[in-house]
Amino acid sequence: MSFVNTLVNGHEGGLKHSEMTPMQKIALRFVVLGVLYYGLAAIEGMMMRVVEITPVPAIDETHFFSIMTVHPMVGVFGSTYMIVFGAFLFLVPYFMKKPIFSLKLANASWMLIGGGTFIMWLAGFLFSYAPLYTLYWPLPADFAQFKVIGGLFYVVGVALIMVGTFLYSYNVFKTIMYTPEGWEKQPSMELFKDAIGFTGLINFFKRKKTEHIVDLPVAAISRGTIDVGLNAVVITAAGVLLLIYMFGTLFGVSMDKTWVDALLYKNIFWWGLDLIADGLVLIFVAGTWYILAMMITGKDLFMKHIARAALFVEMVVSWTVWSHHLMSDQGQSNFLKVLSGEMVTALELVTQGLAVYITLVTLFKARPLKMTNELKFLLGGLLGFMLAVPAGIIQADLGMNRILHNTQWIIGSHVHVAILVGLTMTLYAAIYLLLPILTNGAKLYSQKLATAHFWLHLVGGIGMGSFMGMAGIDGMLRRSIYVDGEYNTYMILAGICGCLLLLAFAAFLFNVVMTFGVKGLIGIYSPAKSDTSDCVPAPQEA
Amino acid sequence: MQYFLIIFVLVLAGVGALFVLGQSDLLLGLTFAIVIVGFIFGVSRIAKEK
Numbered sequence: 001m002s003f004v005n006t007l008v009n010g011h012e013g014g015l016k017h018s019e020m021t022p023m024q025k026i027a028l029r030f031v032v033l034g035v036l037y038y039g040l041a042a043i044e045g046m047m048m049r050v051v052e053i054t055p056v057p058a059i060d061e062t063h064f065f066s067i068m069t070v071h072p073m074v075g076v077f078g079s080t081y082m083i084v085f086g087a088f089l090f091l092v093p094y095f096m097k098k099p100i101f102s103l104k105l106a107n108a109s110w111m112l113i114g115g116g117t118f119i120m121w122l123a124g125f126l127f128s129y130a131p132l133y134t135l136y137w138p139l140p141a142d143f144a145q146f147k148v149i150g151g152l153f154y155v156v157g158v159a160l161i162m163v164g165t166f167l168y169s170y171n172v173f174k175t176i177m178y179t180p181e182g183w184e185k186q187p188s189m190e191l192f193k194d195a196i197g198f199t200g201l202i203n204f205f206k207r208k209k210t211e212h213i214v215d216l217p218v219a220a221i222s223r224g225t226i227d228v229g230l231n232a233v234v235i236t237a238a239g240v241l242l243l244i245y246m247f248g249t250l251f252g253v254s255m256d257k258t259w260v261d262a263l264l265y266k267n268i269f270w271w272g273l274d275l276i277a278d279g280l281v282l283i284f285v286a287g288t289w290y291i292l293a294m295m296i297t298g299k300d301l302f303m304k305h306i307a308r309a310a311l312f313v314e315m316v317v318s319w320t321v322w323s324h325h326l327m328s329d330q331g332q333s334n335f336l337k338v339l340s341g342e343m344v345t346a347l348e349l350v351t352q353g354l355a356v357y358i359t360l361v362t363l364f365k366a367r368p369l370k371m372t373n374e375l376k377f378l379l380g381g382l383l384g385f386m387l388a389v390p391a392g393i394i395q396a397d398l399g400m401n402r403i404l405h406n407t408q409w410i411i412g413s414h415v416h417v418a419i420l421v422g423l424t425m426t427l428y429a430a431i432y433l434l435l436p437i438l439t440n441g442a443k444l445y446s447q448k449l450a451t452a453h454f455w456l457h458l459v460g461g462i463g464m465g466s467f468m469g470m471a472g473i474d475g476m477l478r479r480s481i482y483v484d485g486e487y488n489t490y491m492i493l494a495g496i497c498g499c500l501l502l503l504a505f506a507a508f509l510f511n512v513v514m515t516f517g518v519k520g521l522i523g524i525y526s527p528a529k530s531d532t533s534d535c536v537p538a539p540q541e542a
Numbered sequence: 543m544q545y546f547l548i549i550f551v552l553v554l555a556g557v558g559a560l561f562v563l564g565q566s567d568l569l570l571g572l573t574f575a576i577v578i579v580g581f582i583f584g585v586s587r588i589a590k591e592k
Contacts, residue, residue, distance in 0.1 A: 170545055170588060177589045188589035196582065230581050233549060237556035244557070260560050264570065268560065271574060319578055333567060 010517025011445040017523030022103050023090055023535045024438050028524045030086020030110045031431060031438075035509065037078030037117060038424070042505050044071045049464075049498045052491045055483055064481060066124035068133040075419065076276065077161045078117035083427050084284055085109060085168045087434060088221045090535060091291065092175050095215050098183070099533035101174035105167050112164030120157025123150045133479055135273075137265035138257035140238075141245035148246050155239045155246070162232045162239070169229045176218060180533075187213070195222035197312035204309075216304055217294070220287020223315045227279035230319075234272025263331045270325040278348060279318025281423060283311055285385065286355035288426050292378050293359045295433060297366035307358050314351040320344050324396035328405040337398060345396040352389045356382055373450045377429035380458050384421025387462065388414055391469070408476045408487075412468020412494070420461035420501065428457070428508070435515075440537060445514035453508045460500030467494035544591070548584030552577055 006014075017025070044067050051059050059067075089109070093100045100106060123129040129150030131139045143151065176195050177188040193199045194214040203209045214222070241260070248255040290301050301307055323340035326332040359382060369375060391414040395404045404410060432450070435442065444450060471490035476482065482491075513521065530537065559573045 166546065166549060169585075173585050173588045174591075189586070192586055192589045196585070226582065226585065229549075229585065230578065233552050233556065233577060233581060236549075236553045237560075240553060240557045241560060261564055264563055264565070265560060267570065268556070268573075319574070336567075 006445070006514055006517070008518050010442070010520045011515050012443045014515070014517035015439050015442050015520025015523065017520055017526065018529050019440055019537060020438075020524075020528060021530050021532050021534055021537055022528040023093065023100060023533075024440075025524055025528050026103065026106045026110070027086045027090035027434070027438055029107075030082045030089070032521065032524060033110060033114045034079045034082030034086065035431075035512070037074055037082060037114075039505055039509065040121075041071055041075035041079055042502055044074065046495075046498050046502055049491070049495045051481060053488060053495050054485070055481070061481065062128045062130065065130040065133050065479075066128040068479065069130045070121050070124035073120055073158070074117060077113060078121075080419075080423065080427070081161070081165065082110065082113055083431070085113070085165075087288075087427075087430050088225075088284075089168065089171065090434070090438070092172055092218055092221055094535045095218050096176065098175070099180055101171055101178050103533075105171045109164045109168045109171070112160045112167065116157045116160030116162075116164060118157070119160065120154055123153035123157060126150070127153060129154050135266075135269060137260060137262045137269075140242055141257060143246065143249040148249055151242060151246050155243055158235060158239050162236045165228060165232045169225050169232075172221065172225050176214065176222065195219055196226055197223060197308075197315065200308055200312055212308070216301060216308055217287060217291040219308060220283060220290060220311050223311050224280040224283035224287060226315060227275045227283060227318055231272050231275035231280065234268060234275070238269060238272070263326075263329060266326060266329065267322070267332075271319075271322040274322040274325065275318055278321045278345075279315065281418070282348065282352055282355075283314050283318070285381070285423060285426050286311060286314065286352070288430055289355060289359040289378065289382065290362075292374060292426075292429055292433060293362040296372070296375055296378070297362060297369065299362065299366050301358060302361040302365060303358050306354065310351050310354045310358075313347070317344055317347050317351060321348070324392075324401075327396070327398055327401040341396060342398065346393055349389060349393050352385055356386060372432070373444075373447075373454070374429045374433040376454050377425045377432060380454065381422055381424075381426030381429060383458075384417055384423070384425055384461070388418035388422050388465075391417065404472065406477055406479075407472035408468040408478050409472030411478045412465045412472060414465075414469075416468065417462060417465035420465065421458065424461070425457065428453075437536065439516070442515055442520075445511050449507045449511040453504050453511065456500045456504035456507065460497045460502075460504055463497030464494045464501065467491075467497060544587040545584045548580060548587065552580050552584070555580075 047059055048064060048067055048071070050056055051064050089100065089106050127147050127150030129146055131142055131146050132154070173192070173195070177186065177191050179186040190199070191214060194212055195218060197219065199210050199212065245255055290307060294301055320340055321344045323332065323336040324342070324345045327337050327341050359378075363369065363375070394400055395410060395414060435444070467490045471487045471494070472478075474487065474490070476487045476490070532538070556573070556577065563569045563573065
């Protein structure tokens with residue numbers, strides 16, 4: 001088959017989109033858009049890597065900081081949220097063996113999050129809106145330096161993302177709790193209590209235990225979705241606050257920035273943001289590891305009751321952990337710095353350590369296993385968090401924080417290793433695993449490209465994070481441009497590793513396009529011909 | 543729809559809190575508790591909807 005033919009029609013017949021169920025199409029719509037936004041975030045990241053090596057005329061300071069403002073938002077909302085939501089909107093009905101509550105709401109979610117990310121990105125691209133690169137009050141409301149129109153684009157984009165997020169959380173919980181037409185009445189409140197962990201909590205104090213009626217993977221998705229919703233409440237509130245100041249500026253009303261206490265804003269903002277970083281990421285990731293381990297091995301999870309309890313503890317921990325972001329703030333109470341910042345944060349080593357242990361033992365007990373793409377990427381994801389979580393615990397120490405706060409260590413050794421290696425490799429594992437289920441058995445175009453994707457991403461991710469971290473230990477600040485090449489050795493090495501990441505993505509994207517074919521990819525976004533509410537097509541009778 | 547209404551109230555309450563809490567750790571803690579309990583209550587109302 002010629003190259004052009006495969007490119008257009010896909011490998012071995014490509015993606016037969018006309019045979020796909022509406023649910024399969026929706027999940028793939030989320031995932032494909034999420035993968036494309038990952039590519040955008042990767043290109044943005046490389047642009048910043050270049051400037052950190054040497055100033056280039058095409059990317060001036062204004063451009064650099066506007067990229068820095070939108071880069072994490074494109075990565076988190078445009079890419080991670082999209083891929084995770086797509087997978088979970090498919091997996092909740094798949095595991096519950098009941099139809100999703102609303103296909104329309106699911107479609108609205110990817111459109112709102114995808115469209116909102118684009119509008120938010122335009123705020124940086126068109127208007128160089130950049131105050132959010134530091135997040136701290138009153139900079140986001142400083143309209144002397146930044147145009148109100150840029151802020152409006154930004155807030156509207158984020159608002160659409162949040163509406164899509166609320167619709168996703170509504171759809172997930174409604175799917176768990178509702179009674180489909182013609183079904184026996186479902187115990188809605190019992191399902192809700194078990195999904196978020198109340199049943200398990202009450203069981204802890206009871207002699208006669210209530211049996212769980214929600215599977216562990218769905219329980220994990222529910223607990224992470226609680227944090228998703230809480231985070232959306234905080235981000236929406238921050239957006240409304242910025243809107244108040246923007247309209248004040250537009251109508252010439254002088255609004256004093258001191259009306260809002262800067263430290264209070266920082267506390268609330270980080271509480272909300274940490275619901276993503278320390279809440280839903282760790283809960284969703286642990287839940288995804290469990291799903292992957294069970295689906296790869298075909299066996300039950302090792303220590304599944306402990307795993308369920310740990311997911312509940314992780315959710316509570318995520319509500320009380322934010323103060324590690326305020327360890328260098330003079331005004332922050334020492335009580336909060338030690339209790340929330342150090343002690344509760346250290347608990348994450350226990351909860352995440354348990355998740356790593358449970359997943360590894362489940363895999364170990366199922367030997368011999370074939371080293372498939374999903375298994376390789378799952379092991380890569382585990383390694384990522386085994387590196388990034390201890391890095392986070394190290395910086396969440398009052399002494400070490402004096403040295404590491406606001407340096408490249410934070411964003412390199414901790415954040416980028418956690419996101420690029422831990423989270424993204426886990427998501428890639430889920431994508432490789434779900435690919436045949438979502439596509440009714442489409443065959444991967446090239447295993448060699450998938451192997452290259454794995455090694456380039458693993459080495460690039462760990463390498464880039466490590467070299468950024470080394471620069472951080474030597475004193476290189478984050479959110480800063482160094483024009484005299486002070487940290488060039490590390491930055492060149494980090495740049496080379498960034499190139500490996502970009503190559504890894506190119507290999508993956510090319511492999512996906514050749515597997516599906518351009519026609520197949522476009523077909524994902526056309527209306528489904530089947531009107532079944534099942535997740536996958538019913539098996540054909542012989 | 544109660545879920546979305548409760549979220550709306552929580553968002554407004556959150557914005558209002560930013561203007562009135564000042565430096566009170568107690569009020570700050572209470573705000574976090576109200577948001578968490580309020581949101582979980584909002585999710586629980588989804589079960590009641592027809």
